[in-house]
Amino acid sequence: MTNMTLAIPEELHKLMKKRKEIKWSEIARQSLWITAKKLELMDKLMAKSTLTEKDAIELGRKINKGIAKRHNL
Numbered sequence: 001m002t003n004m005t006l007a008i009p010e011e012l013h014k015l016m017k018k019r020k021e022i023k024w025s026e027i028a029r030q031s032l033w034i035t036a037k038k039l040e041l042m043d044k045l046m047a048k049s050t051l052t053e054k055d056a057i058e059l060g061r062k063i064n065k066g067i068a069k070r071h072n073l
Contacts, residue, residue: 006028008016016024051059 016022
């Protein structure tokens with residue numbers, strides 16, 4: 001297994017030190033796996049996409065308008 005060094009804010013470090021029973025490296029490892037798998041899936045979906053960046057932006061705007069309308073924003 002490869003090691004990784006991670007910089008965290010001092011405030012987070014203080015909070016983590018209060019919970020010594022928690023395996024923080026395992027939590028970080030799980031989070032990295034989840035994020036990497038999501039990115040892998042996104043890459044697979046995008047590889048088949050015929051949308052241009054302009055199309056994607058326009059679609060995103062339409063979705064945002066629909067959500068705002070649904071929530072009366």
